[in-house]
Amino acid sequence: MRRTTTRATAVVATVLATGLLTGCAEELPTPKPEAPVAAAVVTQSQEREILDKVAGVVGEVTKAKDAEKLEPRLSGPALDIRETQLKVADARGDTEPLTDLTMEMQQVILPSDQEWPRSSFAITVQPKDLTTPVLMSFDQATARDQYKLWGWVRLLPGVTMPQFAEAELGxxxxxxxxxxxKVTPTDAIKQYASALTVDKDSKYADSFADDDLRQFFRDYGKLQVDAINKEECRGAFKVEYEPTKDPVKAVRTADGGALVMAAMISQETITAREEGCEIGPPTKTTQALWGDTDVTNVVEVNYKDMVAMYVPPKDSDDEISLVGYEHVPSSVSNG
Amino acid sequence: MVQRFLAILLILAGLGGIGFGVATATVLRESDTVVATATPSGDGTMVVTEPGVLGLVDDQVTVRATVPEGQKVTLALGSDVDVLGWVGDDPFDSVTGLSSWETLSVAPGTAAAPEEEAAEGEETDEAPAEKPSTGPDPAGSDMWISEVSGETTVSMRWTEQPGRVVLLAAGVGKNAEAPTLELTWPRQASTPYLWPGVLGGALLLILGVFMAIGARRSAKRSAGKGRSPSAVRTRQPDPDLPRRDAAFGIDGEGSSPAGHEPAVGFPPALGDPAEGGTAVYPPVRPELPGRDRPELRPVQSPVQSPVQSPMPRPEPDLTEPEHTRSWGAPAPFGGAAPITPPPVPEQAPEPVAAPVASVRGIRRRRGQAPGAAPAAGAQPPAQRTPFGGTAPEQGPAPSETPSAAQADQADPAASAASGRPMTRRELRMREQAQRRAATGAMPAVPAAEPEPEPEAEQPQTPSSRAAAWRQTWGVTGNDGGN
Structure with a gap:
């Protein structure tokens, strides 16, 4: 009797003890955060959404021609240039001046810096109009700001872009x-402005590889001068470049160099130096901007520019080379 | 009485155990979710979770933020860098983890590392960065992985992904307050009490039922008798000798049919002490042999009645002796064992299950005693001897020992059944008990003989061992009952 009672008690005690122990075993979990890893602060999917939002705004504005609506998603030079393009397009009555800003990208260059401002870059696929792809730059000024299109350039035909780190890494x-x-980004822009302005006469000319833009001005200037000289009006052509006060954006390339992007303004002056000669605006766009202005012997065309160039690392033998530019006429005057 | 009381106790405990086990898995079951709430300290309008908090309990989390009625609240998920950058220099609360299963620990947030840059931007954007009278709205930022805004209460689901994703909850607008956060995770609600409760309860219940049956049997016999077995025992210090004799008498019966003689001779001896306890014996003893010699009964009953006449109830005495014998006997048996030859091998099994063995001993002896069916009767001893040897010698095979014990239990039962005529009820009970003892392995093992292999698995389960134990109890009760 006694033994069995003891046994029964033991059984009951064991059962209860087991139950209680298993029941109380669960502990409060503590947060186990992943260690911070080096990665782009913008994921590709986020970038895609940003691009869609910006492209949406750009597309809407292009349709509605309401430039004020650009502000939420465009800033800096891009806003300025786009507004100019819209104005010009409005004056011309067509959409030719508008750069195709369809944001279908073949490559994105995402920021890895956690601080603000953050900048990302992206290269579009070849546009439908068979112009060259566009290199865009986006900027988030502060954490509470949105990513905005800050600038873009049309890539030079046949240009080879430098290599960048994987998009995931940033x-x-x-x-x-x-x-x-080789030179700081700011200096690179200044020196390039000089090279554009005086071409081979610039003391910095040797630092820069010859490029399409400079060749364009040579050809264009020659064309204008020749046209005026045909009338024996002693034509002259001059172009002056100057960096704007906008900050210079630069992103590291895989080889330690940098892709530098900056806004500039430029002015080209075509003059018929012979007395009595009068010249008018040379291109369809400038004609549209010209309006009713009286014709004189001078045509001044103001441009808003954007340039992107590759600046090699200090110890490199490579030259600084232009990878793309945008050259948008903004106003014309008779001097 | 004690037996019945214990039986009721066991049944109640068993039912309670089962009920409790089931209840923990149903009514009392822990909820399938962990819901933890963070109450903001009051500074600032924003609450930020620390990395890892969202995936604290499970990858799936549902976040609910509540602000005073009518105010706007925004929930946003982003990387910790982005969120802290967005918060900038504004005061905020940081949710650092769980302080209990219902509460999230909240601490004043510390400004992010890149605060200077952020601060610059804020100063231009939002002049009142230090004391935000207006809660800034994080809604719509490009940085958020996911976000939701609404009035009073908003909620969102999030499946934890690689990375340091944190939550930003912000009260928005004038006089905004930091929202109260509620994080809900699904959880595998474990039911640790279910099976222990149900199995343990069932064990106790069955145990109790068997005891109750045993008690009832004996109670039927002793209906109306006020004395409890223990009372009998305590009263027997003097008649100890006669009683032991009685026990021996049984043994004698078991070992040799000649043993009947002293048994028959007992009544006078019992009559001497004139104590109820001793007087009890005669009826029982005659009973066992009674089958063999029914004529004894009439002889004894007259003897009994005079003895018992002083006692108010004559009948109880009939059962009581059995009681004393069946339950009380084991104790004397321990001492008696060396005297009688059969107990010697039987003592070997005792270490295996001491309390059981002693009880079993009675049965075996009894089973042997009748010897009505020589073949059946021969078996148990044959087996017992090996068993007796097995337990101590076959140390290397521990699994066999319990199995042998089981077989042993089955054997005495079988032998008893075959050896002595039993009532149908008794037979049924035994069969049941046997079946229960053998449980699932029964069909696989046709006879109780081939113990080693098929039954080897069973003994390991405590229930089978317990069942064996139970069986022993039940059988004993039956024995005594008849």
């Missing part, structure tokens, strides 16, 4: 005064 931004490059 590419670090290069400060405007970065010393690891």
């Amino acid at each position: 590419s670090p931004a290069v400060p405007p005064d970065d010393e690891s490059l």
